Amino acid sequence: MANQLDEMTGPILEEGKDVNVIAKQIPVKVGWGSTLFQVLLWMPIIPGLILLIFGFAKLDTLWILIVFGFILIAAGVIAGLVWISMKIRAGIYLRQLEQKIQHDASQIDNYLENRVVILKNLAQLVSKAERLDKEAYIGIAQARSGHYSDSERNEVQAQAEKVAANINIQLERYPELRAHQEIQDAIQQNSYLQREITAAREIYNDTVNQWNRDIQIWPKYMIVAAKAGYTTRIPFIASKEVKEAARGTFFDN
Numbered sequence: 001m002a003n004q005l006d007e008m009t010g011p012i013l014e015e016g017k018d019v020n021v022i023a024k025q026i027p028v029k030v031g032w033g034s035t036l037f038q039v040l041l042w043m044p045i046i047p048g049l050i051l052l053i054f055g056f057a058k059l060d061t062l063w064i065l066i067v068f069g070f071i072l073i074a075a076g077v078i079a080g081l082v083w084i085s086m087k088i089r090a091g092i093y094l095r096q097l098e099q100k101i102q103h104d105a106s107q108i109d110n111y112l113e114n115r116v117v118i119l120k121n122l123a124q125l126v127s128k129a130e131r132l133d134k135e136a137y138i139g140i141a142q143a144r145s146g147h148y149s150d151s152e153r154n155e156v157q158a159q160a161e162k163v164a165a166n167i168n169i170q171l172e173r174y175p176e177l178r179a180h181q182e183i184q185d186a187i188q189q190n191s192y193l194q195r196e197i198t199a200a201r202e203i204y205n206d207t208v209n210q211w212n213r214d215i216q217i218w219p220k221y222m223i224v225a226a227k228a229g230y231t232t233r234i235p236f237i238a239s240k241e242v243k244e245a246a247r248g249t250f251f252d253n
Contacts, residue, residue, distance in 0.1 A: 025231040028215050034223050041079040048072030090220040104204040115193040119163050122186040126170045205235040
């Protein structure tokens with residue numbers, strides 16, 4: 001049998017391919033099969049009760065039906081209780097995982113908030129030489145403190161990248177500014193916080209990936225997630241400005 005994917009003969013996508021994160025939350029849904037599965041776990045109780053009724057009606061000749069009846073009832077009860085226990089544990093696990101997602105998002109917010117403060121101070125220092133992009137600076141100056149939603153977090157991150165890029169342009173125009181100790185300290189702090197945000201985003205995305213994977217595991221996680229109305233979560237997305245900068249040319253011939 002020939003290779004289904006042959007890297008030697010192609011076809012080759014020479015122009016390459018850019019990928020994007022789809023910002024869409026998909027609700028978890030289960031069909032009638034999941035409902036049937038849960039019902040069937042308890043079903044042995046019904047024939048067990050029927051056998052008990054017939055067995056007690058003719059106790060002298062059909063006592064064996066009573067034994068089988070008790071066995072079926074016990075099997076149904078045990079299966080049902082085990083399933084209830086599994087759902088309870090699945091619900092606890094998903095709620096704990098949800099809290100971890102919130103914790104990881106909070107870590108990003110903390111670093112991002114600190115970076116906003118540093119960039120505000122750095123922008124004020126650099127703007128003494130020449131005005132920065134007014135629109136970008138206002139965007140970063142108005143960034144509120146506290147925890148952000150997914151859309152707000154991406155917006156603040158995008159504004160921070162825009163201000164940082166404008167500051168770098170000004171520092172290239174006025175290289176003597178780098179000699180100022182306050183500016184040097186702010187640049188180092190900004191660089192450190194940028195690395196920390198990148199690392200925190202990786203942790204957040206890993207947890208989001210775990211969530212998106214686990215809520216699709218049938219039966220217990222998927223059924224519990226569907227009943228709770230859970231949806232998939234959107235990983236942290238790079239801003240448009242960052243993606244465009246990554247495509248730029250950094251070295252000239």
